[in-house]
Every structure is written in structure tokens, then in C-alpha cells.
Amino acid sequence: MLPYGVGFGVVALIGPALPDPDRLGLTAVALAPALLTAPALANAIGGRMDRTGALVVGSVGMWLMLTLTQGPAAAAAAQGAMLPFILGAGVTSVVPMLPQVIRTIAQRIGDAAFVVLIAIALSAANGLNAANGLAALALFVTVVASAVIVARIGGVDLGSALAGAGSRDPAVATGLAVALGGSAAVPLYSAILLLAGSALLALRNRRKAR
Numbered sequence: 001m002l003p004y005g006v007g008f009g010v011v012a013l014i015g016p017a018l019p020d021p022d023r024l025g026l027t028a029v030a031l032a033p034a035l036l037t038a039p040a041l042a043n044a045i046g047g048r049m050d051r052t053g054a055l056v057v058g059s060v061g062m063w064l065m066l067t068l069t070q071g072p073a074a075a076a077a078a079q080g081a082m083l084p085f086i087l088g089a090g091v092t093s094v095v096p097m098l099p100q101v102i103r104t105i106a107q108r109i110g111d112a113a114f115v116v117l118i119a120i121a122l123s124a125a126n127g128l129n130a131a132n133g134l135a136a137l138a139l140f141v142t143v144v145a146s147a148v149i150v151a152r153i154g155g156v157d158l159g160s161a162l163a164g165a166g167s168r169d170p171a172v173a174t175g176l177a178v179a180l181g182g183s184a185a186v187p188l189y190s191a192i193l194l195l196a197g198s199a200l201l202a203l204r205n206r207r208k209a210r
Helices: 002-017 020-031 038-045 049-068 072-094 100-124 130-154 158-164 170-179 185-209
Strands: none
Touching: 002 020, 002 130, 020 049, 020 130, 020 170, 020 185, 038 049, 038 158, 038 185, 049 158, 130 158, 130 185, 158 185, 170 185
């Protein structure tokens, strides 16, 4: 819950200074569940897939509950944004014992949905500028920092906490932002930050393994 609390704190502080479309994009990222492929990410950065999967499921529950409080339009948008990932990465995270063939098919559905929504983000991310880039950075840093704190308090390994609590799924956030009439700029910046951070952690973990 702490990562969501600090995320909404950032929205409350920074959101009013942004144009309405960018504020909706920032809110969509703050609402988004953890990266739905986080178990695979955890494996790459030295975390545990099972523990990360449990954190992802918890973040999905929080996301749905918080999105419902935003009104009927947000709830309808949430269903549309989430469905491809429930069928894809979400299923394989929650039910890791599925046969490999079914897991592969489900993962490809999720991958296809991710590519489509990132393409939407690129085409709809009008007005990329320093303001929404800094807003995305502030949200990213605070959520990651809160995940580190949660890991220390709860005794969760850092890799699992970062992947399962300190990430926000940029594709789901993009779907929600676009459905609500917001800008995809902040979700796109968030995707870049998540990709860069994940790559650095994966490289660090690989060097440690040697």
C-alpha cells in the first residue's frame, strides 16, 4: 500500500501544475499495477518469481479498487486496459504451473497487447516536454524508494520488492490514460525509466553472478 500512497502524494503535489491531459497520464501511472511480467524481471535482477508474483497480484487488487473510486469512466477504461494482460502475463504470473504450451500462448497475447499499447503511446504522446518528463521521474523515484523501504521492513528480498511493488506497468497505464482522454506522454516516459532501471539492475545481477 505504501507505493500507492506515495504515488498519489506525487500526483497531489505535481498534478495541479500539469495540463489536464498530462495530469491524467500521471494519475494513470500512479494507479497502474506493478509490471505484469514482473516475475520474469525479478528472475533477471536476482529476485524470486513466486514472491514477486504474489506482490503483483496484490498490486492488481489495489489497482482495481483504486480505479473504481475514480468513477464509472475510469472503471470501464480499467477493464479495457487490463483484459489483454489478464489473458497474457497476468495469467502466467498467478498460475505458474500451467503447461508450457498454454503459458507460451498466453505470454504471446500479453506481449502483443504490450506492443500495441506502446505503439499507441508513441503516436498519442503529444507534447513530450521537460515538465511531464520530470513528473514521471518524480513518480518513478518515489515509488521505487517506497518499495525499498517496504522490503527492509517486511524482510522481502530487494529484487522481488522492486519488480513486484516498485514498478508500474506502462502499457496498462497507457491504455487507461488514452481511454480517459489523457496524454500518453507520462506513461511513455515511465516506460523508458522502467526499461533503463531494469536493464541496469539486470546487468548488475549478471556481474554479481559471475
